[in-house]
Amino acid sequence: MLAEQLAQYLAYRLPQASQLSVSNVFRIPGGASRETWSFDAWWLEEGRQTSQGFILRRDPPASLLVTDRDIEFQVMEMAYRGGIPVPRLRWLETEGRWLERPFFIMDRIDGCETSPQVLLTDPSFQEARPKIAQQFVAVLAAIHSLDFKAMGAEAFLGPAPAPEECAIREIEKWERVIDRDALEPQPVLRAALRWLRRHLPPPAPKVVLVHSDYRVGNFLYDHEGNIRGVLDWEMAHLGDPIEDVAWACLRPWRWAGDELVGGIITREEFLCRYEEAMGIRVDPQALHFWELLGNVKLAAIFITGARSLAEGKTREPILAMVARGNPRLELEIMDLMGV
Amino acid sequence: MRPNDLELLRLIEGTMLELGQEVPSAYSKAQAQFCFMLLEDLANRWNEAAHHLFHDIRELEEILGQARDLLKRLPQDDPQVSSLLQTLEVALQGGVGEDLRLSALEERHRRLLGALERLLCLCEDKVNEPAYEALMPVRSRAYQHLRREAARGWTFWDILSFRNYIMKVKQSLPQES
Numbered sequence: 001m002l003a004e005q006l007a008q009y010l011a012y013r014l015p016q017a018s019q020l021s022v023s024n025v026f027r028i029p030g031g032a033s034r035e036t037w038s039f040d041a042w043w044l045e046e047g048r049q050t051s052q053g054f055i056l057r058r059d060p061p062a063s064l065l066v067t068d069r070d071i072e073f074q075v076m077e078m079a080y081r082g083g084i085p086v087p088r089l090r091w092l093e094t095e096g097r098w099l100e101r102p103f104f105i106m107d108r109i110d111g112c113e114t115s116p117q118v119l120l121t122d123p124s125f126q127e128a129r130p131k132i133a134q135q136f137v138a139v140l141a142a143i144h145s146l147d148f149k150a151m152g153a154e155a156f157l158g159p160a161p162a163p164e165e166c167a168i169r170e171i172e173k174w175e176r177v178i179d180r181d182a183l184e185p186q187p188v189l190r191a192a193l194r195w196l197r198r199h200l201p202p203p204a205p206k207v208v209l210v211h212s213d214y215r216v217g218n219f220l221y222d223h224e225g226n227i228r229g230v231l232d233w234e235m236a237h238l239g240d241p242i243e244d245v246a247w248a249c250l251r252p253w254r255w256a257g258d259e260l261v262g263g264i265i266t267r268e269e270f271l272c273r274y275e276e277a278m279g280i281r282v283d284p285q286a287l288h289f290w291e292l293l294g295n296v297k298l299a300a301i302f303i304t305g306a307r308s309l310a311e312g313k314t315r316e317p318i319l320a321m322v323a324r325g326n327p328r329l330e331l332e333i334m335d336l337m338g339v
Numbered sequence: 340m341r342p343n344d345l346e347l348l349r350l351i352e353g354t355m356l357e358l359g360q361e362v363p364s365a366y367s368k369a370q371a372q373f374c375f376m377l378l379e380d381l382a383n384r385w386n387e388a389a390h391h392l393f394h395d396i397r398e399l400e401e402i403l404g405q406a407r408d409l410l411k412r413l414p415q416d417d418p419q420v421s422s423l424l425q426t427l428e429v430a431l432q433g434g435v436g437e438d439l440r441l442s443a444l445e446e447r448h449r450r451l452l453g454a455l456e457r458l459l460c461l462c463e464d465k466v467n468e469p470a471y472e473a474l475m476p477v478r479s480r481a482y483q484h485l486r487r488e489a490a491r492g493w494t495f496w497d498i499l500s501f502r503n504y505i506m507k508v509k510q511s512l513p514q515e516s
Contacts (some may be wrong), residue, residue, distance in 0.1 A: 014412060026364055026486065027366035028365070028366065029365050029366045029368070029370070030369070091346070117499075166498060183454040185449065185455070187459045187481070187485060188485055188489070190459065191458050191460065191463045194460060194463035198463075198466075251500055251501065251504060252496060253500060254500045255499055256500075256505075257499065257500060257503045277506075309412070316372050317370060317377055318369075318373050320373075320377055321373050321376060321377060321495055324377070324380055325495070325496040327488065327489035327490070327491070327492065328484065328494060328497070328501050328505070330489045331489045331504075331505075332504070334482060334485065334486055334489075339478075339482040
């Protein structure tokens, strides 16, 4: 059914194509906010045989993230133009005419993995790991070096905040999410929000495009040690680069269960390489602030998932799974607060 | 009655694991795996849920009762203090009684936790004010309680990024009854 719908859609988008067919349609696991599907398309164009693998990102049945989908598409397109490794974006549909729900389609990057577990444990990636760790820093610095103003990002992301506004803006954003979606009292998160207000960091060293979910697990990598596609841009915004640096360091992404950032690089090396690449200093106080706020943000995201489940808007077990992990985040938050 | 509830849960878990191996797509396998892990979490909590809620409620009542007594000694012209006092009085009314259904215990626990949330907000707002210093021991006690609640149970995070951390946290906390 989905294959037929996709073939009809591609025929509309590729009017020069004939004998178009779609095959190997399958859903990719994970992706708590949006359905991800992979498929192959084959067609004739000016007598030549053409084939392409695609990724479909479709809204879930009851998405609360209407604007985020558009932002994800536009930001990825901008990053692609700026030379950041991201899949090439093809088409965005904001209505349900073709596939019942809004979606966008991008080229599939083949021959890659995303799984942190594979990266950390598969012996065939042993040689690639140090290079991936270096690229992990280099790609982040490249994202933060994009000239977002010249590239027109403010047209879809809104005006850039002043450096001293970045932190408070993010506190307020996630506090609103907790206000809106919490199903039960949240003493730890409420206390943490107050702690954060008392410990605001110095102004951002510069205002940049913040990916907002940059971590091991959110990029495609290959056996040669290349990061070939940065994924999940739906929370991207303009703000403080240390927000991304701290997010990458969060304990939930220390996949080896030790203190290595993302399970692949020491914190010292990660920070040192980032500072070198960006020519800025990562203020320890700012890093601590953003790390604490990162845990609050993650808990807030999971609270939103728990509400969607409770209201019957979704039946994704992964949302239940991660929401049940919030006590772990609370422990980390209390540790970072020093209480 | 046998199989008992826990045995049934374990049975469903085992079936889910087998189904996960049979289904062909990676997506279905992942869904089955998540369901298995949720059942595992549920089974682990099944026997102790009421026990923990009962004792958490008692401890929260103690903490909030202590907070109420301390707040009464503070200047009542601060509207945050007087309003919190009212909240505490209401929350502390009644008690567990003889209704030990999980829903009743959860309702009582939620009400007390709501009061604790407001208490902690006040503590965090006043943390550097000498006039409120008397309140700070109850703040520490509240966090200690929250840490104990949070350290319980199991999630898939524990077998990945949180495994060493949880081991350390559990070693540092007093043993639960």
